[in-house]
Amino acid sequence: MKTKALLKISLRQNAIFIPSEMIANDNKNLSATTSVLLANVSKLGFTFSESLLHALNNVNPTYKVEVLEVLREVLGNDKNWTPLVKEWNIPTGESVLDHIVTYFGNAFKTKNGTTLQCGHSIPDNTFPLEKYNGCPFCGTPFEFGKLENIGQGSKLKVLDLWSEKELQDFYKSLLQSKTALDATQVESLKTALKYLPLPKTDIAMKETLMLVIDVLIEEGQAEKASQYFKSPTDILRYLWFKNTGLLQIIEPKTIIKRTSKNAQHFYNVLDTSAQAKIASQKDLKLKYSRKECLMVANWLKNLDMDVETMCEIMHPKRGMWVRVIRALRLAEYSKRKGFEKLAFLMDVFYNQVYDVWQSKVNTSRLKFDADKTFALLKQRPGLFARSLFSNMLWFGADETVAHFEEIIDKVPARLVFTLNMYAQNYFDKNMQRSVKPLGGTNKRIAPNALLNLYDEAQLEAMKNQIEALCLLAMKQRFATIANLNKTIYIDPQLFNMPVSIGDRSETVQDLPVALMGTRFPIEGNEVRLFMQWGKDLQAQHLDMDLSCHIAYEDKADICSFSRLTTTGCQHSGDIRHIPNKIGTAEYININIEELAKANAKFVTFTCNAYSNGSITPNLVVGWMNSKYPMKISEKTGVAYDPSCVDHQVRVTQNVAKGLVFGVLDVAKREIIWLEMTFGGQVVGGLDYKGVQALLSKLNSKLNIGKLLQLKAEAQGLTIIEDQNADEVYDTKWAINAAAVTQLLID
Secondary structure (H helix, E strand, C coil): CHHHHHHHHHHHCCEEECCHHHCCCCCCCCCHHHHHHHHHHHHCCEEECHHHHHHHHCCCHHHHHHHHHHHHHHHCCCCCCCCCECCCCCCCCCCHHHHHHHHHHHHCCCCCEEECCCCCEEECCCCCHHHECECCCCCCECCCCCCCCCCCCCCCEEEEEECHHHHHHHHHHHHHCCCCCCHHHHHHHHHHHHHCCCCCCCCCCHHHHHHHHHHHHHCCCHHHHHHHCCCHHHHHHHHHHHHHCCCCCCCHHHHHHHHHHHCCCCCHHHCCHHHHHHHHHHHCCCCCCHHHHHHHHHHHHCCCCCHHHHHHHHHHHHHHHHHHHHHCCHHHHCCCCCCHHHHHHHHHHHHCCCCCHHHHHHHHHHCCCHHHHHHHHCCCHHHHHHCHHHHHHHHCHHHHHHHHHCCHHHCCHHHHHHHHHHHHHHCCCCCCEEECCCCCCCEEECCCHHHHHCCHHHHHHHHHHHHHHHHHHHHHHHHCCCCCCCEEEECHHHHHCECCCCCCCCEECCCCCCCCCCEEECCCCEEEEEEEEEECCCCEECCEEEEEEEEECCCEEEEECCECEECCEEECCCCCEECCCEEEEEEEEEEHHHHHHCCEEEEEEEEEECCCCCCCCCCEEEEEECCCCCCCCCCCCCCCCHHHEEEEEEECCCCCCEEEEEEEECCCCEEECCCEEECCCCHHHCCHHHHHHHHHHHHHCCEHHHHHHHHHHHHCCEEECCCCCCEEECHHHHCCHHHHHHHCCC
């Protein structure tokens, strides 16, 4: 179990972990079991580097089996990939009329037809039943095939060797990451914390710290965990994480609203939003044991912070704190001897005899008192950075920037980079921005109304001020670090990889990870989308939909369950009932040349939960791409080939109704990997302008190559074009986003 879990961590980083004790000898000749392993792995679209091949050649066959099993598990070889239609690349010719005739035929119990296993009778001269693996009327599958066409991929992905050193380095990089971890990194860190001892290192992010604290408490080391709590917000974040599994403090009303909205349905009779709301409220109720109450009471009384400051920090989440205080019986514990500070805290908090910093800022800002506003903002550099753009419009650019320059060295590097990246979009009067509210879905927001007070030249000057200020600040930070190296190599591919800042991905990438915004070139003429869901679940109605949105210059089109065939796209059929334990699948074939001839611009890949609730956990979506034609089974319609998979993601804890997982640029023949949640039961709920806003946001991001150029310029390094440099930065290094964040010097 441990070795398989660690293998999955390494696979996400394009490597295979082999413990040194597993390597029994130093045999140079390729053994029979290694040859078989290599052949099987190549059918899955992978191969081994020379060092990994040598190491695998000298481990026992049992470990080789584990390596193959992990690859097969991640790629879903044991899942059911059978669609509803057999040769689904050829349209079945079904129509809305067929569904209407079948509906009335079953309603009035007509006898002219074929009765299927699900109980539905299909009237003669409607659906061509010989083309289906199940019921075309209710979407219940009956026949299941196996993977037939494997190894069609036109290129193999090379896996590298990981020893204990690489595993430990990756483990530490996750703990030291200077940006919030995404869902893939969180899952990897949880696994590492479970099976490996906690290394001695500084933990940079509060969200990462919660995972570490949770492990310490589960191991009975609550007192040791106490040292990591620096403010009441840290305690609230941990308590909320234990109750909801969310590392961000999302208000209960937001979670309840999202849950209720996801349970809405087009048809009122199927709407369960009221029941979902009640169930969500029940799930969020707080309940703690006496041991937990005492533990939190000790944490609060031991905080090295005065009571008034603690109350001010608690104020923004006052409603949540009131619930927590009652559930933890803190009023009772505050009466005990030794808990005098807790008693004082309860008194000050409930009577609200404390000042709130944000209210002072808002008051002075509304009074247009610049000196007082900036004096307050300088006390909290991070919040000053987050409100910099709006204050530039409110008070004037020159005065605001002059004050900000005084404290920019105290602003976290990730915020400095964020300012530089988003200034281009913020100061554009005509551009709507993509934002994702805490606990919500991606939304478009209109430009700041104050932009209309300024002309284009003034706004352009503001953009330039921000860029010059931020670049100068980062160069100064790089220059403070002594570097004896003379040369640096920057892989050209790094100029296409954005720095991972602000991307809180909610899906897990079990195959080698890609940063949001990464572009995948299309080798052939066809892209095949796939979706698999329902594995290990009982047979039931569970309707997930795979769809795509096609954008033209002057119109839009869709390919989904309601429109199986359209220009350049063919759907495999709508499955609405999952079989027992093995799951089911849907596909969409996209013909690039046909779309190009029709002057299509973009194709957006989406999946939706048509059933009440959010997208089902462990649903997998992705796309296949190969230089050679990808076959479809004539017998069963199975069209999945693991060797052709370009990218796939697995939904874990998700409260979204719809998910965008990629955009195809038809003219450039490349796919942009992005993740954007949206509300809506079908693809029609997708706001394509929101997708464009997100793409614009991704395009504005600073890429890793430019960041390294800044480093080279600040430290006097010469950029050379070969890897014989003193410092080498290639795609192998950049795949670990947590390690890249170490360039963000604070």
